[in-house]
């Protein structure tokens with residue numbers, strides 16, 4: 549028999565009931581409690597680990613595609629050329645912009661050309677690039693889609709760009725719209741962009757979307773339109789070299 553070592557004179561606890569030892573009275577229930585606590589803690593830990601594994605699997609399973617706005621999903625050049633021709637009485641076309649930006653083609657009026665972009669509504673009514681909505685909706689089933697635009701270059705464009713995205717790409721959540729400065733901050737598997745400068749420090753695969761100004765750029769994965777984007781990702785999904 550385990551002796552009762554708690555002195556009746558010093559203990560503040562209730563005395564043991566007659567016939568029950570300290571082992572039965574205190575140590576056994578305490579042991580049971582400890583066992584329950586350990587068991588629950590282990591269950592919680594295992595639950596956490598399993599949840600963590602599931603979460604990592606979910607995040608890992610969806611690759612990310614970041615997509616630029618101007619000249620990729622929004623036809624920026626068409627409107628800019630039209631406004632320029634109206635203001636300066638010319639009739640330049642996309643062909644004239646091969647290898648050039650409008651402001652590098654007419655450097656003598658570059659400030660006037662660039663100031664057109666500061667109008668708060670310039671970006672609000674740009675045409676949507678053909679097939680971009682359909683192909684992006686399709687890609688959104690298998691990838692996380694982010695729209696990444698260097699909007700800091702034209703801070704007056706924020707509201708117009710946001711409203712344009714809400715109107716034409718309502719199936720993309722707001723949290724996936726990234727208005728930024730330097731796109732190297734973007735962490736994605738792919739970046740579809742018409743400006744090669746954004747690929748310099750990009751961590752993933754840069755995909756150059758053909759525009760008049762980048763027609764002579766070489767050494768990049770290139771897509772000529774949104775049907776070509778669809779083809780690229782279908783071949784990638786099949787494990788083929790696009």
Ligand SMILES: [Mg+2]
Nearest residue numbers: 616618619742
């Ligand atoms: Mg662009």
